[in-house]
Amino acid sequence: MNRRKTLGRSLVVLALLAAVYGAAVVLVSDQYYQLMLTLVAVWAIMGISWNVLSGYSGLVSFGHAAFFGLGAYTVALGSVHFSLSPWLTIPAAGLVGAAAGILVGLPTFRLRGHYFALAMLAYPLALLYVFEWLGYQEVAMPMRREAPALYMQFADARVLSMIAGLLLVAAIVASLLIETSRFGMALIAIKQNELAAEGAGIETRKWKLRAIAISGGIAGMVGGFYAVVLIVVTPPSVFGMLTSAQALIVALFGGIGTVWGPVIGAAFLIPLSETLHAELGNVLPGIQGVVFGVAIVGVILLAPEGIFWRIRDMLQARKAPVEPAPAEPAPADRPMPDNVVPIPAGGRDGASGGAGTGGRVMLEVRGVSKNFGGLRAVREVSFTVPEGAVIGIIGPNGAGKTTLFNCLNGFQIPSAGEVLFEGQNLVGLPPSAVCRKGIGRTFQVARPFTRLSVLENVLVGAYAGAADDATAERNAREALTLVGLGGSADRIAGGLANKEQRLMELARALAGKPKLLLLDETLAGLGAAEVEDMVNVIRRLSRTGLTIVIIEHTMQAMVRLADRFIVLDHGALLAEGRPQDVTRDPAVIEAYLGKRWRERA
Numbered sequence: 301m302n303r304r305k306t307l308g309r310s311l312v313v314l315a316l317l318a319a320v321y322g323a324a325v326v327l328v329s330d331q332y333y334q335l336m337l338t339l340v341a342v343w344a345i346m347g348i349s350w351n352v353l354s355g356y357s358g359l360v361s362f363g364h365a366a367f368f369g370l371g372a373y374t375v376a377l378g379s380v381h382f383s384l385s386p387w388l389t390i391p392a393a394g395l396v397g398a399a400a401g402i403l404v405g406l407p408t409f410r411l412r413g414h415y416f417a418l419a420m421l422a423y424p425l426a427l428l429y430v431f432e433w434l435g436y437q438e439v440a441m442p443m444r445r446e447a448p449a450l451y452m453q454f455a456d457a458r459v460l461s462m463i464a465g466l467l468l469v470a471a472i473v474a475s476l477l478i479e480t481s482r483f484g485m486a487l488i489a490i491k492q493n494e495l496a497a498e499g500a501g502i503e504t505r506k507w508k509l510r511a512i513a514i515s516g517g518i519a520g521m522v523g524g525f526y527a528v529v530l531i532v533v534t535p536p537s538v539f540g541m542l543t544s545a546q547a548l549i550v551a552l553f554g555g556i557g558t559v560w561g562p563v564i565g566a567a568f569l570i571p572l573s574e575t576l577h578a579e580l581g582n583v584l585p586g587i588q589g590v591v592f593g594v595a596i597v598g599v600i601l602l603a604p605e606g607i608f609w610r611i612r613d614m615l616q617a618r619k620a621p622v623e624p625a626p627a628e629p630a631p632a633d634r635p636m637p638d639n640v641v642p643i644p645a646g647g648r649d650g651a652s653g654g655a656g657t658g659g660r661v662m663l664e665v666r667g668v669s670k671n672f673g674g675l676r677a678v679r680e681v682s683f684t685v686p687e688g689a690v691i692g693i694i695g696p697n698g699a700g701k702t703t704l705f706n707c708l709n710g711f712q713i714p715s716a717g718e719v720l721f722e723g724q725n726l727v728g729l730p731p732s733a734v735c736r737k738g739i740g741r742t743f744q745v746a747r748p749f750t751r752l753s754v755l756e757n758v759l760v761g762a763y764a765g766a767a768d769d770a771t772a773e774r775n776a777r778e779a780l781t782l783v784g785l786g787g788s789a790d791r792i793a794g795g796l797a798n799k800e801q802r803l804m805e806l807a808r809a810l811a812g813k814p815k816l817l818l819l820d821e822t823l824a825g826l827g828a829a830e831v832e833d834m835v836n837v838i839r840r841l842s843r844t845g846l847t848i849v850i851i852e853h854t855m856q857a858m859v860r861l862a863d864r865f866i867v868l869d870h871g872a873l874l875a876e877g878r879p880q881d882v883t884r885d886p887a888v889i890e891a892y893l894g895k896r897w898r899e900r901a
């Protein structure tokens with residue numbers, strides 16, 4: 301699998317970097333430049349910490365100084381009050397940072413976007429004042445004449461640089477393991493589209509809490525080490541705005557969402573700002589802040605995602621223009637490959653349009669209503685979906701179709717009523733849990749994870765129904781083959797045409813091995829020939845026994861796809877029955893096409 305290959309290649313790069321850093325530490329004799337090497341590693345680690353939460357999951361944090369400062373004070377106070385060795389208290393600072401991460405994440409993950417970023421800003425500010433009130437304006441690490449090495453006090457500054465290098469290697473390995481695993485995929489999926497990620501079975505809150513715990517842990521640990529390097533800890537130096545900003549800026553400058561970004565950012569910006577500070581600090585105090593400010597403006601203008609991505613995109617563009625994948629025959633025309641197991645067990649036989657309507661009830665919707673303030677978007681809707689059936693939900697714009705879907709898969713909680721899936725009430729379950737029970741869903745507006753490959757997009761859905769990574773990949777590839785995208789697995793999703801994006805979404809929903817598939821306007825925006833292809837794919841899925849509920853405006857396609865129609869109008873069930881009967885129903889014609897059409901009918 302290419303993620304494993306990526307990990308292998310990254311470890312080779314890491315070995316090279318470690319060798320260069322180690323050589324620099326050994327060769328540089330000047331104490332000042334030794335300190336600079338240590339600081340590059342410290343801020344690279346801090347950038348990696350920021351990246352693990354904010355770079356991967358997109359939850360921008362302006363508050364990483366909180367974890368860093370708590371780590372620094374853990375080590376400083378441990379040394380002052382209990383004579384504890386930093387060899388013990390630095391790992392403890394990591395645990396303090398992780399615990400703080402969870403405590404901060406629990407309330408703050410309720411907020412989204414700018415609100416999250418601003419709320420994060422409050423934590424280090426509050427801690428800064430708390431530590432000042434507690435009288436810790438300046439805590440100095442006591443000098444230890446006996447056993448100085450036990451307290452990380454070395455005559456040779458190179459030892460501290462080496463320890464910093466080792467901590468950096470550990471942080472890079474941790475970050476790489478996240479980046480190339482199900483964990484990283486979940487975070488990237490959250491970043492690109494949190495709703496789609498939930499709908500694909502990812503427990504977004506759980507993954508975000510894990511990310512902030514690890515991120516806080518790394519920041520706490522490096523904060524603890526920073527106390528040893530600086531010797532004196534003050535609230536502004538560890539909880540101050542510049543600390544959070546530096547973490548963010550080195551990551552942003554080097555490249556967000558990749559472990560190499562913070563390393564590149566720190567390697568450029570820290571020596572630059574430190575040198576300027578040393579040379580011009582007397583004349584221009586605060587020159588570091590200016591360097592970081594200019595860096596951030598430059599990056600926003602020239603390479604908004606950071607240097608790493610800019611260079612990677614340029615190299616890829618130079619390599620070759622992206623070639624479209626070889627055209628595959630229309631999926632419905634091909635025999636099903638031997639290695640593709642039909643997704644659900646079931647007995648649907650032959651074409652859609654009759655089978656599966658009399659089987660066991662798979663889904664029962666009982667009196668579901670959904671109100672938005674005074675607006676009754678869905679009104680006491682009840683219907684059943686037999687196993688293996690294809691049910692079409694139709695109705696004019698604003699009739700409540702999507703809201704009804706949202707109530708079925710947990711995006712919205714009905715104001716009243718029950719949704720029974722195989723006899724179990726789903727009301728109150730989050731979308732990820734509904735997905736894992738066997739309900740897959742696609743969206744009215746395609747929600748691809750654009751930076752991921754087609755295979756990775758589908759893998760995100762496959763994790764919901766697979767115990768291990770190998771099974772997830774097999775299920776993802778099967779799903780891609782089923783929809784006819786087997787040859788496009790390695791293409792970047794952002795480059796797909798509309799129909800391919802729809803097919804990929806379908807594959808993502810299928811890869812979780814659902815028993816019931818909810819398709820929300822899967823044919824929207826497609827041309828006639830594309831609609832035809834898509835209809836063939838859906839019919840073929842239906843023939844495997846999969847139960848399908850589909851919302852669609854394109855009546856012609858729906859008549860050919862559905863066994864039964866459910867017609868909604870102003871949120872209420874207007875009619876239900878076989879397509880040929882429903883389409884002749886005067887009430888339906890009036891609701892759908894207006895009075896004029898009913899008179900003509």
Ligand SMILES: Nc1ncnc2c1ncn2[C@@H]1O[C@H](COP(=O)(O)OP(=O)(O)OP(=O)(O)O)[C@@H](O)[C@H]1O
Pocket residue numbers: 672675677695696697698699700701702703704
């Ligand atoms: N989150 C919300 N808050 C307030 N009103 C909403 C919300 N979601 C939907 N509505 C309203 O509920 C009604 C039903 O909307 P819904 O999107 O479910 O209809 P629809 O049948 O899917 O329409 P379309 O075919 O245009 O997608 C509309 O009047 C819509 O404006």
